[in-house]
Amino acid sequence: MNQSIEFIDLKAQYADLKKSIDARIQCVLDHGQYIMGPEVRELEERLEAYTAAKHCITVASGTEALLIALMAIGVKAGDEIITTPFTFVATAEVIALLGAVPVFVDVQSDTCNIDPALIDAAITPKTRAIIPVSLYGQVADMDEINAIAARHGNIPVIEDAAQSFGADYKGRKTCNLSTIGCTSFFPSKPLGCYGDGGAVFTNNDALANAVREIRVHGQERRYFHTRIGVGGRMDTLQCAVVLAKLERFDWEVSERILAGERYLGLLKRVPTVQPLAVRADRTCVWGQFTVRVDNREAVLEKLKTAGIPTAVHYPVPLHRQPAYQALCRISGSLRQSEAVAARVMSLPMHPYIDLDTQKAVVDAVAMAVG
Ligand SMILES: Cc1ncc(COP(=O)(O)O)c(C=O)c1O
DSSP states (O other): OGGGOOSSOHHHHHHHHHHHHHHHHHHHHHHOOOSSOHHHHHHHHHHHHHHTOSEEEEESOHHHHHHHHHHHTTOOTTOEEEEOSSSOTHHHHHHHHTTOEEEEOOBOTTTOSBOGGGTGGGOOTTEEEEOOBOGGGBOOOHHHHHHHHHHTTOOOBEEEOTTTTTOEETTEETTSSSSEEEEEOOTTSSSOOSSOOEEEEESOHHHHHHHHHHHBTTEEETTEESSOOOBOOOOHHHHHHHHHHHTTHHHHHHHHHHHHHHHHHHGGGOTTSEEOOOOTTBOBOOSSEEEEOSSHHHHHHHHHHTTOOOBOSOSSOGGGSHHHHTTOEEOSOOHHHHHHHHHEEEEOOOTTOOHHHHHHHHHHHHHHHO
């Protein structure tokens, strides 16, 4: 059975939703408005209702969402943006693209999210924003981070919620927890399209307006450019796919949470494998089901032989990446980021995974860690 284990099963999801996805795509093919067609606003309205955020603006990708968010708050060369080095590169990439400086703060070893206790020490007069990342599908400590930002003159807080769409935090939704929330609809994300896509969320009218203009080359109206922008729209077909997937999203989120709980239960008998800690006041949608192990490379090799697909999110923290070493600033020690980067590995996770498959995965993991 191991041969058929999928890391993420997009085929099972398509089989389940085929009728509505096909119908939604056909509708776009029929009306032919491939850019800014009616599905774009329809999706934005649905996502505003889902998150209770006043504004949702769809954009070309999660990376573009972060870039446009930083542009909307007016980040310029030399500004400092506080974030974590233990994230997908896009979080820091957009900072560097604007000539700003990523300032890396360490993570908590048990959640792998930024440690709010270390943020104060990283703030300087140049700090222009804080980007907590809700890694692996669990929201970062947003209330603590917002409070720090407020104490320092209302520094904008941009949640990188690329991996956490659907997650709850103290009864509120990810993406609507700070100045701006950004998410990704990359196919493997909790809410994925069939290409690239993303969205920006805010309750601030002026920021929403800036994001809308920046998304389309900084134009206030057609061919009148009041600011520097990008070609950052999400296309109508991708919006149509997400609209179809939204029909089953609540079910998928609860299946993800259940699958996560099943893994946590099964892994109790393998004490050398440390899963992520999930805080009591939030849900984790398990964008990845990531655990920490010793001798990771040997364990990965054994799992490969056993037919269990795995991935490493992420093997090298960003302050160790050649492209970022020279341009970042390190605040304090990044010991936890380095330690988790050396030990993390992700196991198969998707809403369609069943108990038998998870048992087979955990059996193989138990054998591999020996
Ligand atoms: C934490 C994080 N931020 C940003 C992104 C970028 O999203 P996208 O791939 O849609 O550009 C990703 C995607 O993997 C991510 O995991």
